[in-house]
Amino acid sequence: MKLFGTSGIRMKNLNPEIAYKIGFAVSQIAKNVVIGRDTRTTGGLIKNALITGLLNGGADITNIGIVPTPTLGFSARNYDIGIMITASHNPPEYNGIKLFNKDGTAFRPEQEKQIEEIVFNKDFKRADWNCVGSVWKDETAIKKYMDFILENVDINKNFNVVVDCANSAGCVASPYLFTDVGAHVISVNSHIDGRFIGRMPEPNEKNLYETIKMIKGLNENKNKDDKKSGRYIGIAHDGDADRMIAIDEKGRLTDFDKLLAVFSRYIVEKTNKKTIITTVDASMSIDEYLKDLDVKVIRTKVGDVAVSEALSKYNAIFGGEPSGTWIHKDVHLTPDGILSGLRILEMMEFYGKELCELIDDVPSYVNLREKIPCPDDKKMDVMNHVIENGEKIYHVIPETIDGARFSLDDGWVLIRPSGTEPYIRVRVEAKDYTVAKELLEKGIKLIKMVDE
Ligand code: MG
Numbered sequence: 001m002k003l004f005g006t007s008g009i010r011m012k013n014l015n016p017e018i019a020y021k022i023g024f025a026v027s028q029i030a031k032n033v034v035i036g037r038d039t040r041t042t043g044g045l046i047k048n049a050l051i052t053g054l055l056n057g058g059a060d061i062t063n064i065g066i067v068p069t070p071t072l073g074f075s076a077r078n079y080d081i082g083i084m085i086t087a088s089h090n091p092p093e094y095n096g097i098k099l100f101n102k103d104g105t106a107f108r109p110e111q112e113k114q115i116e117e118i119v120f121n122k123d124f125k126r127a128d129w130n131c132v133g134s135v136w137k138d139e140t141a142i143k144k145y146m147d148f149i150l151e152n153v154d155i156n157k158n159f160n161v162v163v164d165c166a167n168s169a170g171c172v173a174s175p176y177l178f179t180d181v182g183a184h185v186i187s188v189n190s191h192i193d194g195r196f197i198g199r200m201p202e203p204n205e206k207n208l209y210e211t212i213k214m215i216k217g218l219n220e221n222k223n224k225d226d227k228k229s230g231r232y233i234g235i236a237h238d239g240d241a242d243r244m245i246a247i248d249e250k251g252r253l254t255d256f257d258k259l260l261a262v263f264s265r266y267i268v269e270k271t272n273k274k275t276i277i278t279t280v281d282a283s284m285s286i287d288e289y290l291k292d293l294d295v296k297v298i299r300t301k302v303g304d305v306a307v308s309e310a311l312s313k314y315n316a317i318f319g320g321e322p323s324g325t326w327i328h329k330d331v332h333l334t335p336d337g338i339l340s341g342l343r344i345l346e347m348m349e350f351y352g353k354e355l356c357e358l359i360d361d362v363p364s365y366v367n368l369r370e371k372i373p374c375p376d377d378k379k380m381d382v383m384n385h386v387i388e389n390g391e392k393i394y395h396v397i398p399e400t401i402d403g404a405r406f407s408l409d410d411g412w413v414l415i416r417p418s419g420t421e422p423y424i425r426v427r428v429e430a431k432d433y434t435v436a437k438e439l440l441e442k443g444i445k446l447i448k449m450v451d452e
Helices: 016-027 043-056 069-078 109-120 141-151 174-180 209-220 256-271 285-293 304-313 337-351 355-360 376-394 433-451
Strands: 009-012 032-037 060-066 081-085 094-100 135-137 160-164 184-188 232-237 244-247 275-279 296-300 318-320 326-328 366-373 404-408 411-417 423-430
Touching: 016 043, 016 081, 016 094, 016 109, 032 043, 032 069, 043 060, 043 081, 043 094, 060 069, 060 141, 069 081, 069 094, 069 141, 069 337, 094 109, 141 174, 141 337, 160 174, 160 209, 174 184, 174 232, 174 337, 184 209, 209 232, 209 244, 232 337, 244 256, 244 337, 256 275, 256 285, 256 318, 256 337, 256 355, 275 285, 275 304, 285 296, 296 304, 304 318, 304 326, 326 337, 337 355, 366 433, 376 404, 376 411, 376 423, 376 433, 411 433, 423 433
Parallel strands: 032 060, 032 081, 060 135, 160 184, 160 232, 275 296, 275 318
Antiparallel strands: 009 094, 081 094, 232 244, 318 326, 366 423, 404 411, 411 423
C-alpha cells in the first residue's frame, strides 16, 4: 500500500489517524518542525492529529497557522522539515499532507518512502516524559514571507488587478502583496472560508466564470479617457496558492502553455540565462516562441520535485509546468503562485504591453487529449508495450523520462499512465487538426493492442 501519491498525501475525508501516524513517523527523523495549513474545514483536525504524533516522538513544532504553501516552503529554511496541510486544487471534502525540505523543495519519492516504511513497520519510538515536544505559535511567518517577496520584485507602474484567492490560503497574503507593489486591487473570494463558498479551488474556466465576467465588465465600463491606469487583469490562485493563472484584459483565461511561453521569454530576455525547465506535457509553443533566442528548453517528469531538481542540475533560474506551477529559483525553490502573479506585472512593465498583446504573440497549435481505461496493475505492461512497439507506429524512438513521448516534425505524442486514476492518458499536439487526429488515433490503437 502507498500513502503518498504524485503530490504528497491527498484524499477525500482524510483520516486523522493517518495524520497522527505521519506526524509520529516524521518525529523519528526530525526534531524541529514547522506546520501550516490552508483554510479547509478539516485543517484544524488534521493539524492537531499531526501535532499529537510529532509531540509523541519528541519533536518541537512551530505552528504558523493558515498560510499559502510558498510561505510554508519559505519558512522551512529555519527548521528541519516543513509540513503543509492542503489538498491544493481539490474540492473542500479533500485534504492532504505535503512535506518540505529545508531548501523549500517538496519531499522526493525516496524520502516519502522512508516515512511510509516507518508507518507500515510501526517503527516508532515514543519520547520519554521529559523529552516530549512543545508547540510554539509564530504569527510573524506571513510578514517575513511578504517582506522577502517584496525584496525580489521590482514594479514601478500602478496596475489594476483583480485577485481571486478561492477563499483559501492565498487570502492572507496575495491581495496585500499586490497592493504593496502599488497595484489597485479588487479582491474576489478573498475572505477565508474552508467550504470554498465562492468557487472551487481549481483555477479553470468554469470555476472562474464570475471573476472573468467581472473583469470584462470592469474593462468595458472603464473611462476611455483614463489614460493613466491600464485595463484590469486577473490573477487567480488554487487552494494553496502555489499556482496561479492570469485573466487578460479581454477577459480571457490565458492559455496555460502560452502564458508559460511568454514568461519564459521574458526571463531569458531580462536575465540572458538561456536554459528553461518545463515538463514533458508542455506545449511546443514554448520551443517555437523562444526559437530565435537560442534557448535550451529542458523537459522533465511532471511534478514540481522534478522541476526543482532540474533547475539545480542545469543551473537554470526558471522552471514551470503548464498547470501554472512555476518555480523562480533566483528567489526560492517552492512553487509560488503569488510571486508568479507579481512577476507577470513585472513582465508587462518590462515590455510596456498589455497581457493580451503578449499572449497573442505566441503561436497556437491543436491539442487533443484522450484517456483510455486501464487498471493500475496493467499500467506497467501497457507502457512497456507502448515503448517497445511505438517506434513502428511513429517512426521515432520515444523519450521515456515520464511515460513515452514521441517528438515528430509536425507535432508530438505523450502516452502516460495517470498517477491517481485507472487510465492511460494520450496527449497530442500538432500544427493542424488532421495531423493531430491521426496521431491521437494511432496512440489509442497502440494502447489497445495489448488487449488483442
Ligand atoms: Mg496547489
